[in-house]
Amino acid sequence: MANILVTGGAGYIGSHACKALAKAGHVPIAYDNLVTGWEEAVRFGPFERGDLHSGDRLDEVFAKWQPEAVMHFAALSNVGEASREPGLYWRNNVGGSMGLLDAMAKAGCRRIVFSSTCATYGDRDGVVLDEQAGFAPLNAYGASKAAVEAMLADYGRAYDIAHVSFRYFNVAGADVDGEIGEAHDPETHLIPLALQAATGRRGALTLFGTDYPTPDGTCIRDYVHVEDLVAAHILGLDHLARGGVETAFNLGTGRGFSVREVVSAVARVTGLQVPMIEGARREGDAVALVSGSTLAGEVLGWQAERSTLDAMIGSAFAWHQKGTVYKA
Ligand SMILES: NC(=O)c1ccc[n+]([C@@H]2O[C@H](COP(=O)([O-])OP(=O)(O)OC[C@H]3O[C@@H](n4cnc5c(N)ncnc54)[C@H](O)[C@@H]3O)[C@@H](O)[C@H]2O)c1
Ligand SMILES: O=c1ccn([C@@H]2O[C@H](COP(=O)(O)OP(=O)(O)O[C@H]3O[C@H](CO)[C@H](O)[C@H](O)[C@H]3O)[C@@H](O)[C@H]2O)c(=O)[nH]1
Numbered sequence: 497m498a499n500i501l502v503t504g505g506a507g508y509i510g511s512h513a514c515k516a517l518a519k520a521g522h523v524p525i526a527y528d529n530l531v532t533g534w535e536e537a538v539r540f541g542p543f544e545r546g547d548l549h550s551g552d553r554l555d556e557v558f559a560k561w562q563p564e565a566v567m568h569f570a571a572l573s574n575v576g577e578a579s580r581e582p583g584l585y586w587r588n589n590v591g592g593s594m595g596l597l598d599a600m601a602k603a604g605c606r607r608i609v610f611s612s613t614c615a616t617y618g619d620r621d622g623v624v625l626d627e628q629a630g631f632a633p634l635n636a637y638g639a640s641k642a643a644v645e646a647m648l649a650d651y652g653r654a655y656d657i658a659h660v661s662f663r664y665f666n667v668a669g670a671d672v673d674g675e676i677g678e679a680h681d682p683e684t685h686l687i688p689l690a691l692q693a694a695t696g697r698r699g700a701l702t703l704f705g706t707d708y709p710t711p712d713g714t715c716i717r718d719y720v721h722v723e724d725l726v727a728a729h730i731l732g733l734d735h736l737a738r739g740g741v742e743t744a745f746n747l748g749t750g751r752g753f754s755v756r757e758v759v760s761a762v763a764r765v766t767g768l769q770v771p772m773i774e775g776a777r778r779e780g781d782a783v784a785l786v787s788g789s790t791l792a793g794e795v796l797g798w799q800a801e802r803s804t805l806d807a808m809i810g811s812a813f814a815w816h817q818k819g820t821v822y823k824a
Contacts, residue, residue, distance in 0.1 A: 499523045499561045500733070501605075503548065503596060504569030505541075506533030508678045509611065509667055509722055513567055514540040515676065516726040525561050527554075528570060537676050548592030551599060558603035565607035565733055568596060574684050575615065575637050579780035582636035589640035593647060601655040608648070609732045612661040614718070614748065614785045616642040624788035627663070627744045635780035645744065652743075658736045665718035665748030665787050667725055669808035670815035677815030678722075687719075687809060690759050691816045694768040701770055703755055705777035714755035716784035718748035721802040721811075731796040742795050748787025749800045761805040766813050 500517055504510035505526025510533070514524035518540035526538045529547040542561075546553035548570055571589045572578070578585045593610075600608065615638030616631045623629055631642040648659040668687045670677030678688050693701040706713040728747050735742070753761075763770050792798040802808075 497521045498564040501525050501563040501566045503527045506537050510569035511537035511676045512722045513726045548595050554599035567609045569611045575780045578635045578637035585636040585640045590643045593644045597651045607736045608659045610661045612641045612663045614665045619782040626789035660732045661744045663746045668719045669721040670811040690762040694770045701772040702775035706774045708783050712754050712756045716752040716754050718786040721808050724800045728798045745792040746787040746789040749803045752786035765809040
């Protein structure tokens, strides 16, 4: 049983990580400034409100809880916004991570699991997206995550901080118990938006580009269930504890679905029509992002057990049916 500091613990993925950590016998301490998160999502351990940029607040929290490791989810992660306002992303994601690593170095905390992204790879037609593919981000969001991976290597060497970066593909779904889920406001992700359109909570879903060089003209993504994703993080902590040498892992299923395929699956799983209109491409979007790696399986023993479209959409739908508003 260990204290684990979870930055972004009030957010979508961070709150699921807190639940998984508590189930595994750890104490997850959520550190979050609530810029996009919800205090009501912090249910599985203590909440420490604070910003990554506040060194004093971080020092206080490290001194109070003496965490054995950090899971670092706190970031801004909206591709469209990152293309319009790159400074926000460099400041918050890169500057914020530097503040966190400085505080870790000061406190002698020596392990960190970091939320990276497949957006670091960019559009790489014909290149297998495994951990060796190299970075070519198309937007400031992907660039900010690639920069933090480089920062982790430098801080790791200087302060003996063991680190692992998980490069997520598209995360979807909700807690199987329906206790927590994705509740972004405004929402930008495809599956929750399609669910809101299907249930009349918003107007028609806009397909961002229907002229891409893919079989049906829409972008292809690799969707992974949030429960599978956070399970990998627990394995990542074990990997660090036993001195594992690998520092980056893709987390995806290796199977891609187009936007139209996802929307059809939402209609099938919910039994509802998804009203949609065809729109322009969204700036910063890659044509296709599908993992080409099995490293997490080989090294960590990780399997994406729940990551079918049906399970992801079904759990997200159950959560959406509850109203998607947190109640303490
Ligand atoms: N959702 C996905 O498909 C996806 C894919 C790849 C990577 N990621 C990464 O996973 C992580 C979590 O994503 P999410 O979907 O849960 O997002 P989220 O917005 O729900 O959660 C992020 C949390 O971080 C907090 N935060 C942001 N900046 C902060 C700061 N400066 N100080 C303190 N707290 C701060 C927010 O309030 C929020 O609670 C992010 O790092 C994101 O880049 C997500
Ligand atoms: O209203 C919408 C919303 C999305 N899409 C499309 O659906 C696909 C998935 O879009 P999301 O916004 O759900 O997810 P992204 O692929 O943009 O981004 C996700 O994956 C990225 C990596 O590609 C980042 O890591 C990011 O944090 C994470 O949200 C994209 O082709 C997008 O253009 C639409 O057509 N209409």
